[in-house]
Amino acid sequence: MNNMDEAKSFIDEKVKSNKTILFMKGSADFPMCGFSGRVSQILKTIGQEFEGINILENDFLRQGIKDYSNWPTIPQLYIKGEFVGGCDIVAEMAQNGELQKLFE
Amino acid sequence: MIRLVGMSFSVGLILVKLVLMITVEEIVKHIQGHLTDSEVYAKDLTGTQDHYEVFVICDDFEAKSKIAAHRLVMDALKEPLKGPLHALSLKTFTKSQWQEQMNS
Numbered sequence: 001m002n003n004m005d006e007a008k009s010f011i012d013e014k015v016k017s018n019k020t021i022l023f024m025k026g027s028a029d030f031p032m033c034g035f036s037g038r039v040s041q042i043l044k045t046i047g048q049e050f051e052g053i054n055i056l057e058n059d060f061l062r063q064g065i066k067d068y069s070n071w072p073t074i075p076q077l078y079i080k081g082e083f084v085g086g087c088d089i090v091a092e093m094a095q096n097g098e099l100q101k102l103f104e
Numbered sequence: 105m106i107r108l109v110g111m112s113f114s115v116g117l118i119l120v121k122l123v124l125m126i127t128v129e130e131i132v133k134h135i136q137g138h139l140t141d142s143e144v145y146a147k148d149l150t151g152t153q154d155h156y157e158v159f160v161i162c163d164d165f166e167a168k169s170k171i172a173a174h175r176l177v178m179d180a181l182k183e184p185l186k187g188p189l190h191a192l193s194l195k196t197f198t199k200s201q202w203q204e205q206m207n208s
Contacts, residue, residue: 070175071175071178072178083171084170085170085171085174088174088194088195089171092170092195093170
């Protein structure tokens with residue numbers, strides 16, 4: 001990825017792939033930030049497979065994902081093409097069962 | 105002259121403050137400026153006036169998804185999030201959800 005346009009099409013393709021996508025700092029196995037780690041832990045705990053995308057690997061991606069969602073922070077979880085939220089929202093939705101419903 | 109020096113000194117102070125920190129009162133003011141009928145609780149998590157936990161209770165969140173409710177608050181905090189506010193843990197409730205929370 002060498003520019004914002006490429007970053008945007010990469011993000012768009014991933015999001016619309018209908019899989020569960022987590023844009024995060026680090027990888028699912030080696031998160032580089034507590035918030036990213038917490039969200040991937042939650043997904044693992046409820047047994048949901050997901051693809052973690054490390055935004056630290058590319059500066060266009062890092063800024064691009066914030067522009068894409070118009071949301072200032074990372075991690076960002078997308079389920080079935082929809083932006084669900086970051087750590088606070090995902091944790092709360094997992095606790096009250098709303099998150100699990102999104103996968104049904 | 106003295107007045108000028110005094111003025112630039114206070115402008116300097118304000119700048120330092122804008123860049124480095126934000127108080128609980130300012131956070132509440134920002135949020136209530138956008139969500140006029142809201143109850144806001146903000147807690148400085150680290151004692152450094154840049155990491156906050158914020159609870160917002162407002163019926164504007166009624167029938168909105170979590171992410172939509174959070175967006176309303178994030179919009180209100182757009183300016184401080186660009187500068188002094190580094191990390192924000194956010195919880196949103198409607199008045200009845202808050203009542204439930206208090207009773208549980």
